[in-house]
Amino acid sequence: MSEQSMPVTELNTRGLYCPDPIMMLRQALRKLQTGDIVEVFATDPSTSWDIPRFCVHMGHELMLQEEILDEKSQKEYHYLVKKGS
Template sequence: MDTTFLDARGLNCPLPLLKTRQALRGLAPGALLEVAATDAGSARDIPEYLRQSPHELVRRQDDDREYRFLIRRGEEGQGPERGR
């Protein structure tokens, strides 16, 4: 399966999170999204959003002020968002 790449480097909070949410909405369940961000808030905001969503954080990598997240798109109606 191909991985979609979202370059959110250089964007300030809350844009990396908003763009991540938007990109996930455009993917099929099970698809992978890799996000690269430089805003320190992303290191907190994106994982917290994923904990409250049906999406899965597959891998996280922090390197010299760059944060990378590999996310698997979840199924609607699954996980903590169910019923919202």
């Protein structure tokens, strides 16, 4: 990952359910500069459609969306969101 695409902040929303992950992402992005990146980790499956829709609606770029397995083989959701202008 290049230095320009390194996350500025990590957001751990594991164990939280809608609407908390989106609200936390929105608050985190408000504190950042245009082009900064937030890395989000979630366990709520609804984030797989909530975060992409949020990005489109608010003008942010969804750079990465993936499902991963944690150390207990539980599904997690991982996102990189670049703040729009």
